[in-house]
Amino acid sequence: MKVFLILGAINAFLAVALGAFGAHGLEGKLTEKMLDVYKTGVQYHMYHALGLVLIALLYERLGPGGTIHWAGWLMFIGIILFSGSLYALSMSNVSILGAITPFGGVAFLVAWLLVVFAAVKVL
Template identity: 65%
Template sequence: MKLFVALGSINMLLSVALGAFGAHGLKSKISSEMLSVYQTGVHYHVIHALGLIFIGILSEKLAGTSLAGWAGWLMFAGIVLFSGSLYALSTSGVKALGAITPLGGVAFIVSWLLLAIAAWKSL
Protein backbone atom coordinates (compact mmCIF):
# COMPACT_ATOMS: atom_id res chain seq x y z
CA MET A 1 0.00 0.00 0.00
CA LYS A 2 3.02 2.27 -0.30
CA LEU A 3 1.45 3.10 -3.64
CA PHE A 4 -1.20 5.20 -1.87
CA VAL A 5 1.47 7.14 0.03
CA ALA A 6 3.15 7.87 -3.31
CA LEU A 7 -0.15 8.77 -5.03
CA GLY A 8 -1.10 10.97 -2.10
CA SER A 9 2.26 12.72 -2.12
CA ILE A 10 2.09 13.35 -5.87
CA ASN A 11 -1.45 14.67 -5.46
CA MET A 12 -0.32 16.98 -2.63
CA LEU A 13 2.37 18.32 -4.96
CA LEU A 14 -0.24 18.84 -7.68
CA SER A 15 -2.75 20.47 -5.34
CA VAL A 16 -0.16 22.95 -4.06
CA ALA A 17 0.97 23.77 -7.61
CA LEU A 18 -2.63 24.08 -8.85
CA GLY A 19 -3.55 26.19 -5.83
CA ALA A 20 -0.66 28.56 -6.51
CA PHE A 21 -1.58 28.68 -10.20
CA GLY A 22 -5.16 29.56 -9.28
CA ALA A 23 -4.16 32.23 -6.81
CA HIS A 24 -1.58 33.88 -9.05
CA GLY A 25 -2.22 32.83 -12.64
CA LEU A 26 -6.00 32.74 -12.82
CA LYS A 27 -6.95 35.58 -10.51
CA SER A 28 -7.20 38.14 -13.31
CA LYS A 29 -8.24 35.68 -16.03
CA ILE A 30 -11.49 34.16 -14.70
CA SER A 31 -14.45 35.55 -12.78
CA SER A 32 -14.47 35.55 -8.99
CA GLU A 33 -17.28 32.96 -9.11
CA MET A 34 -15.20 30.60 -11.27
CA LEU A 35 -12.13 31.25 -9.11
CA SER A 36 -14.20 30.13 -6.11
CA VAL A 37 -15.17 26.95 -8.00
CA TYR A 38 -11.49 26.35 -8.79
CA GLN A 39 -10.52 26.90 -5.14
CA THR A 40 -13.15 24.36 -4.06
CA GLY A 41 -11.43 21.86 -6.34
CA VAL A 42 -8.08 22.64 -4.72
CA HIS A 43 -9.55 22.37 -1.21
CA TYR A 44 -11.00 18.90 -1.80
CA HIS A 45 -7.85 17.87 -3.69
CA VAL A 46 -5.69 18.66 -0.64
CA ILE A 47 -7.98 16.89 1.82
CA HIS A 48 -8.19 13.72 -0.24
CA ALA A 49 -4.50 13.68 -1.17
CA LEU A 50 -3.87 13.60 2.58
CA GLY A 51 -6.52 10.88 2.79
CA LEU A 52 -4.54 8.77 0.31
CA ILE A 53 -1.42 9.12 2.43
CA PHE A 54 -3.47 8.22 5.50
CA ILE A 55 -4.81 5.09 3.77
CA GLY A 56 -1.31 4.07 2.72
CA ILE A 57 -0.01 4.40 6.26
CA LEU A 58 -3.01 2.68 7.86
CA SER A 59 -3.24 -0.16 5.38
CA GLU A 60 -0.78 -2.29 7.37
CA LYS A 61 -3.01 -2.00 10.43
CA LEU A 62 -6.04 -2.88 8.32
CA ALA A 63 -4.48 -6.06 6.92
CA GLY A 64 -6.80 -8.89 6.02
CA THR A 65 -9.30 -6.69 4.24
CA SER A 66 -9.27 -5.32 0.71
CA LEU A 67 -11.55 -2.46 1.77
CA ALA A 68 -8.65 -0.11 2.42
CA GLY A 69 -7.41 -0.69 -1.12
CA TRP A 70 -10.85 -0.03 -2.55
CA ALA A 71 -11.10 3.09 -0.39
CA GLY A 72 -7.79 4.34 -1.78
CA TRP A 73 -8.75 3.77 -5.40
CA LEU A 74 -12.15 5.42 -4.91
CA MET A 75 -10.49 8.37 -3.20
CA PHE A 76 -8.08 8.73 -6.13
CA ALA A 77 -11.00 8.50 -8.57
CA GLY A 78 -12.80 11.14 -6.53
CA ILE A 79 -9.87 13.52 -6.88
CA VAL A 80 -9.83 13.04 -10.63
CA LEU A 81 -13.60 13.35 -11.04
CA PHE A 82 -14.45 15.97 -8.40
CA SER A 83 -11.44 18.27 -8.41
CA GLY A 84 -10.60 17.59 -12.05
CA SER A 85 -14.09 18.53 -13.21
CA LEU A 86 -14.04 21.73 -11.12
CA TYR A 87 -10.66 22.70 -12.56
CA ALA A 88 -11.92 22.06 -16.08
CA LEU A 89 -15.27 23.79 -15.49
CA SER A 90 -13.73 26.91 -13.99
CA THR A 91 -11.06 27.34 -16.66
CA SER A 92 -13.14 26.37 -19.69
CA GLY A 93 -16.56 27.70 -18.73
CA VAL A 94 -18.18 24.51 -20.07
CA LYS A 95 -21.05 24.11 -17.59
CA ALA A 96 -21.75 20.50 -18.64
CA LEU A 97 -18.55 19.48 -16.83
CA GLY A 98 -20.38 20.23 -13.59
CA ALA A 99 -22.38 17.02 -14.13
CA ILE A 100 -19.21 15.00 -13.45
CA THR A 101 -18.52 16.62 -10.07
CA PRO A 102 -21.17 14.69 -8.06
CA LEU A 103 -19.70 11.39 -9.25
CA GLY A 104 -16.43 12.40 -7.62
CA GLY A 105 -18.29 13.44 -4.48
CA VAL A 106 -19.94 10.02 -4.28
CA ALA A 107 -16.54 8.37 -4.75
CA PHE A 108 -15.20 10.43 -1.82
CA ILE A 109 -18.12 9.48 0.41
CA VAL A 110 -17.90 5.78 -0.40
CA SER A 111 -14.12 5.78 0.08
CA TRP A 112 -14.46 7.19 3.61
CA LEU A 113 -17.24 4.70 4.36
CA LEU A 114 -15.08 1.79 3.19
CA LEU A 115 -12.18 3.02 5.29
CA ALA A 116 -14.45 3.19 8.34
CA ILE A 117 -15.72 -0.34 7.71
CA ALA A 118 -12.15 -1.61 7.27
CA ALA A 119 -11.17 0.01 10.58
CA TRP A 120 -14.23 -1.43 12.31
CA LYS A 121 -13.43 -4.93 11.02
CA SER A 122 -9.87 -4.61 12.32
CA LEU A 123 -10.95 -3.92 15.92
Protein backbone atom coordinates (compact mmCIF):
# COMPACT_ATOMS: atom_id res chain seq x y z
CA MET A 1 0.00 0.00 0.00
CA LYS A 2 1.33 3.37 -1.00
CA VAL A 3 0.72 4.96 2.40
CA PHE A 4 3.14 2.58 4.15
CA LEU A 5 5.85 3.17 1.56
CA ILE A 6 5.45 6.93 2.02
CA LEU A 7 5.38 6.66 5.82
CA GLY A 8 8.42 4.39 5.73
CA ALA A 9 10.40 6.76 3.52
CA ILE A 10 9.44 9.82 5.58
CA ASN A 11 10.35 8.06 8.80
CA ALA A 12 13.67 6.82 7.40
CA PHE A 13 14.44 10.43 6.44
CA LEU A 14 13.48 11.61 9.92
CA ALA A 15 15.60 8.90 11.58
CA VAL A 16 18.66 10.00 9.59
CA ALA A 17 17.98 13.69 10.32
CA LEU A 18 17.37 13.08 14.01
CA GLY A 19 20.44 10.85 14.22
CA ALA A 20 22.59 13.58 12.69
CA PHE A 21 21.05 16.14 15.04
CA GLY A 22 21.82 13.89 18.00
CA ALA A 23 25.40 13.28 16.90
CA HIS A 24 26.20 16.90 16.12
CA GLY A 25 23.71 19.03 18.01
CA LEU A 26 23.21 17.20 21.27
CA GLU A 27 26.70 15.98 22.07
CA GLY A 28 27.88 17.81 25.17
CA LYS A 29 24.34 19.04 25.88
CA LEU A 30 22.98 15.74 27.17
CA THR A 31 24.43 13.36 29.70
CA GLU A 32 25.98 10.21 28.25
CA LYS A 33 23.01 8.21 29.54
CA MET A 34 20.44 10.50 27.90
CA LEU A 35 22.44 10.53 24.66
CA ASP A 36 22.27 6.72 24.70
CA VAL A 37 18.50 6.91 25.24
CA TYR A 38 18.24 9.26 22.25
CA LYS A 39 20.39 6.93 20.10
CA THR A 40 18.14 3.99 21.01
CA GLY A 41 15.17 6.02 19.78
CA VAL A 42 16.95 6.71 16.49
CA GLN A 43 17.93 3.05 16.00
CA TYR A 44 14.42 1.74 16.54
CA HIS A 45 13.01 4.58 14.45
CA MET A 46 15.12 3.47 11.48
CA TYR A 47 14.49 -0.25 11.97
CA HIS A 48 10.77 0.30 11.94
CA ALA A 49 10.85 2.83 9.11
CA LEU A 50 12.39 0.02 7.07
CA GLY A 51 9.73 -2.29 8.50
CA LEU A 52 7.08 0.02 7.04
CA VAL A 53 8.77 -0.20 3.64
CA LEU A 54 8.78 -4.00 3.97
CA ILE A 55 5.08 -3.95 4.82
CA ALA A 56 4.41 -1.82 1.74
CA LEU A 57 6.23 -4.39 -0.41
CA LEU A 58 4.48 -7.31 1.28
CA TYR A 59 1.15 -5.62 0.77
CA GLU A 60 1.63 -6.13 -2.97
CA ARG A 61 2.50 -9.82 -2.50
CA LEU A 62 -0.02 -10.65 0.21
CA GLY A 63 -2.86 -8.53 -1.09
CA PRO A 64 -5.02 -6.17 0.87
CA GLY A 65 -6.15 -7.50 4.17
CA GLY A 66 -6.66 -6.59 7.75
CA THR A 67 -3.60 -8.34 9.14
CA ILE A 68 -0.91 -6.63 7.06
CA HIS A 69 -2.82 -3.36 7.15
CA TRP A 70 -2.92 -3.38 10.96
CA ALA A 71 0.75 -4.36 11.06
CA GLY A 72 1.62 -1.17 9.19
CA TRP A 73 -0.44 1.09 11.42
CA LEU A 74 0.84 -0.54 14.60
CA MET A 75 4.42 -0.15 13.40
CA PHE A 76 3.81 3.54 12.70
CA ILE A 77 2.16 4.01 16.11
CA GLY A 78 5.11 2.18 17.67
CA ILE A 79 7.53 4.66 16.11
CA ILE A 80 5.58 7.55 17.56
CA LEU A 81 5.23 6.04 21.03
CA PHE A 82 8.58 4.28 21.38
CA SER A 83 11.01 6.56 19.58
CA GLY A 84 9.01 9.71 20.26
CA SER A 85 8.95 9.06 23.99
CA LEU A 86 12.69 8.36 24.03
CA TYR A 87 13.41 11.59 22.14
CA ALA A 88 11.23 13.56 24.55
CA LEU A 89 12.67 11.80 27.61
CA SER A 90 16.28 12.36 26.58
CA MET A 91 15.81 16.06 25.89
CA SER A 92 13.52 16.91 28.79
CA ASN A 93 14.78 14.44 31.43
CA VAL A 94 11.15 14.06 32.56
CA SER A 95 11.27 10.44 33.67
CA ILE A 96 7.50 9.83 33.46
CA LEU A 97 7.84 9.94 29.66
CA GLY A 98 9.64 6.61 29.95
CA ALA A 99 6.30 5.06 30.93
CA ILE A 100 5.07 5.57 27.35
CA THR A 101 7.96 3.67 25.75
CA PRO A 102 6.73 0.12 26.55
CA PHE A 103 3.44 0.81 24.75
CA GLY A 104 5.43 1.55 21.62
CA GLY A 105 7.45 -1.61 22.16
CA VAL A 106 4.28 -3.68 22.41
CA ALA A 107 2.98 -2.04 19.22
CA PHE A 108 6.24 -3.08 17.47
CA LEU A 109 5.95 -6.65 18.75
CA VAL A 110 2.32 -7.03 17.70
CA ALA A 111 3.10 -5.48 14.30
CA TRP A 112 5.86 -8.02 13.64
CA LEU A 113 3.60 -10.89 14.76
CA LEU A 114 0.92 -9.67 12.36
CA VAL A 115 3.48 -9.68 9.56
CA VAL A 116 4.24 -13.32 10.40
CA PHE A 117 0.53 -14.23 10.51
CA ALA A 118 -0.13 -12.49 7.20
CA ALA A 119 2.77 -14.30 5.56
CA VAL A 120 1.78 -17.71 6.95
CA LYS A 121 -1.81 -17.21 5.88
CA VAL A 122 -0.96 -16.36 2.28
CA LEU A 123 2.40 -17.98 1.48
